[in-house]
Amino acid sequence: MIISSRTLRAASLAAVFAAATVSTGHAQGVASTSPTAVKAGTYHVEPGHTQVEFSLSHFGFTNYTGLFSNASGTLVLDPAHPAASKLTVTIPVDSVQTTVPKLTDELKAKDWFDAAQYPNATFESTSVTLNGKSSATVIGNLTLHGVTRPVTLKAHLMGSGVNPIDKAFTVGFEVTGTIRRGDFGIKQYLPVVGDDVHLRIAGAFERQDTGTP
Numbered sequence: 001m002i003i004s005s006r007t008l009r010a011a012s013l014a015a016v017f018a019a020a021t022v023s024t025g026h027a028q029g030v031a032s033t034s035p036t037a038v039k040a041g042t043y044h045v046e047p048g049h050t051q052v053e054f055s056l057s058h059f060g061f062t063n064y065t066g067l068f069s070n071a072s073g074t075l076v077l078d079p080a081h082p083a084a085s086k087l088t089v090t091i092p093v094d095s096v097q098t099t100v101p102k103l104t105d106e107l108k109a110k111d112w113f114d115a116a117q118y119p120n121a122t123f124e125s126t127s128v129t130l131n132g133k134s135s136a137t138v139i140g141n142l143t144l145h146g147v148t149r150p151v152t153l154k155a156h157l158m159g160s161g162v163n164p165i166d167k168a169f170t171v172g173f174e175v176t177g178t179i180r181r182g183d184f185g186i187k188q189y190l191p192v193v194g195d196d197v198h199l200r201i202a203g204a205f206e207r208q209d210t211g212t213p
Contacts, residue, residue, distance in 0.1 A: 030159075030161055030163075030164060031158070031160060031161040031170075032159055032160055032161050033134070033157070033159050035079060035133045035157060037160050038077065038171055039079075039169055039171075039207060040077060040079055041077060041207045041208065042207070043074065043075040043077060043207050043208065044073070044074060044205065045074070045089060045203070045204070047069065047070050047071055048204075050202060050203050051068070051201070051202045052067065052071065052199065052201050053065060053199070053201070054066050054197050054198065054199055054200075055197070056181070056194035056196065056197045057193065058193060059192055059193065060192075064098075065098075066097060066098045066107065067096070067097045067098075068092075068093075068095050068096055068097075068121075069091075069095045070092050071089055071090065072089070073088050074086075074087075074088050075087050075171075077205075082130050083127070083128055083130075084128075086125055086128075087124070087125040087128075088122070088125070089124075090120050090121070090122050091120065091122075092115075093113045093118060093120060094115040096108060096115075111188045112186060112188055113145060114145065122143045123140050123143075123151075125138050125139065125140035126139055126150075127139045134156060135155065135156045136154075137152060137155075138153045138154075138155050140153070144179075144184045145184045145186050147183070149179070149184065151177060152177060153199070154176050155203075156173060156174045156175075157172075159171075169206070170204060170205065170206050170207070171204075172202070172204045173201075173202075173205075174200070174203075175200075175201035176199060177198075177201075178197065178198050179199065180197070181197050182195050
């Protein structure tokens with residue numbers, strides 16, 4: 001039997017499409033987006049998949065972006081009583097990264113974050129208010145550069161379920177907010193480099209084993 005090159009190409013494309021469909025279906029099936037799937041308990045920050053992205057205007061030409069990582073902290077979560085939830089997070093300032101090594105070093109230095117003097121940024125929630133089934137407003141105190149200010153964050157539930165890699169029950173959120181760096185005494189190049197700093201946070205939390213389902 002002779003198989004034409006057109007038939008072979010069609011078969012190859014079909015195989016690729018089928019593999020992609022199976023792979024995508026698996027990825028989408030790991031976490032549930034339903035709020036009812038979230039389990040109450042005490043969670044610890046999963047640092048490998050928690051990232052704090054920040055962006056600000058660079059002379060009005062672009063919005064320049066950087067990243068903090070290696071977060072630690074605790075989330076006490078009770079879906080039945082969301083207002084009782086509590087979040088405490090610590091981020092090492094010297095984890096800051098940009099795409100320019102020289103700039104990364106400058107941000108760690110005295111004129112910017114001064115990581116030697118103020119090694120950690122911390123956030124501690126003071127209130128959690130639901131906005132619909134999967135979103136909440138989280139108000140708390142952010143300490144950065146030795147200054148503590150109230151900030152408001154918007155949190156959206158991404159999903160929850162058992163992580164297939166480490167088998168830990170995991171819940172993830174996407175969080176956004178805006179702060180003014182000048183309010184925290186970080187005033188280098190103001191106002192030509194933006195004062196408003198936009199935050200986009202990927203927060204992953206693993207439930208600690210309590211012996212309960």
